[in-house]
Amino acid sequence: MLKFVRLVILTLILQIALISNAYAQFFLHDEAHLFVDAAVKARTIGIEIEFAGVPDDVTIRLIKKHFGGRGSHSDEENMILLFNTKSGPVKLKVEGSAWRFESSGLEKIHDAQLEEDYKMAPREIVLPPLRYEDLPKAQALLDDLKAAGAQGTSPELAISLQANIQMGDLLASQKNVDDLVNLMRVYFKKDHIKQSRALLNIPEIRQEFLQDLSPGFMKVLENPNYKPTARRLYDDFMYRQSLELLGHKNAWVLPISAVRKQLLEYDRDSIVVQRVVKMSKLRVSSLLLDAFREDPLSQVIIRSEWARPAPIVEFRE
Structure with a gap:
């Protein structure tokens, strides 16, 4: 099952809980207050969705449905298409194993694995940093992927949904x-x-x-x-x-x-x-x-x- 993320803040501490319907905040139980305020909503959230089981043409159609934009090719070796959207760049990538063979002397193995990855490996959608009010679009995309047969984490698939939370500049304060x-x-x-x-x-x-x-x-x-x-x-x-x-x-x-x-x-x-x-x-x-x-x-x-x-x-x- 694909799971989504909900942003929460606990005083100065951020924690993401993966949810299907709604998981409670579970391991910050020793703190007094849990809230989502204006300061949290001002942060941007980047979401990476790894999945298997959906043909590329279906995934491309769903990205266009929810984020718009036109797909173009990129020089990145594991990039299927890059979409320039109003929200920012949306990437459709191969989530394969070729990276394991990037050391010097393994070029032939790397290239063979990359070819196999394009045929068989899970895919990853990398969304741009989203504002809080744009998160429903990401949820709608996830819902449609699930309806199309997308598979998430399982004993056979080392894939997940990841969230990137904006933080303050360490040199600023x-x-x-x-x-x-x-x-x-x-x-x-x-x-x-x-x-x-x-x-x-x-x-x-x-x-x-x-x-x-x-x-x-x-x-x-x-x-x-x-x-x-x-x-x-x-x-x-x-x-x-x-x-x-x-x-x-x-x-x-x-x-x-x-x-x-x-x-x-x-x-x-x-x-x-x-x-x-x-x-x-x-x-x-x-x-x-x-x-x-x-x-x-x-x-x-x-x-x-x-x-x-x-x-x-x-x-x-």
């Missing part, structure tokens, strides 16, 4: 940094993870894409006195966590200058740690890249196309 830290604290709290897994019933096949933070970063995050600057948060999340996951036990005790030096000495295929930049249940790398685009590590990640700078966090469960 310390409050924006605090909001992000508080969001991660709530989202990765062990009890909350247990509750969300029980409620959403996420199949094992998707767990590869929904990993937790590293033990070292979780230890830092759970310290109530951890109130980093934007720069320190970037260094801890991107540099120290990456080095830890590459097997360096001293990643959290070395001076940050030494951590940066060691990580940047890795080759491109190793320096981009997928668990840090993408394969997480809450993806914050785009927001951090947006704040520090010129950092050498940011430059490598952006060129790798594993993440792009954007003022968003992505809820991937």
Whole structure:
């Protein structure tokens, strides 16, 4: 079953609940107030819909029905069509496995897999950042996809619906940094993870894409006195966590200058740690890249196309 998202805010903390009819807000039970106010409605919401079971011509017709626009081809290898609409660009993409073979020397395997992906792989519709009042159009598209036979997450399909929520510029105020830290604290709290897994019933096949933070970063995050600057948060999340996951036990005790030096000495295929930049249940790398685009590590990640700078966090469960 395809599920939609409803935006909610809890004081300074954002949380997305996937819904069929209506799931209650479930793991922010320890907070006092739940509301959607004008400040929340001012944020834009990007939605990515992964699905299988619907022919491309039917999907194209439904995109045009709800968002309008004319489809055109793109240079992106997994892009079927790009629609220029009044709401912004709507992308229809192949959600395949060719990306697993992008390392040097695997070009033939990559090309063969990409050809197979176009024939058999699930599809993904990437909607532009939508205003709150535009969300009914996304819901209507989802309803029509479901009626057309679309299949969502299942034990055999590692696909989902993801929401990208606009966040404040980390360099603009310390409050924006605090909001992000508080969001991660709530989202990765062990009890909350247990509750969300029980409620959403996420199949094992998707767990590869929904990993937790590293033990070292979780230890830092759970310290109530951890109130980093934007720069320190970037260094801890991107540099120290990456080095830890590459097997360096001293990643959290070395001076940050030494951590940066060691990580940047890795080759491109190793320096981009997928668990840090993408394969997480809450993806914050785009927001951090947006704040520090010129950092050498940011430059490598952006060129790798594993993440792009954007003022968003992505809820991937």
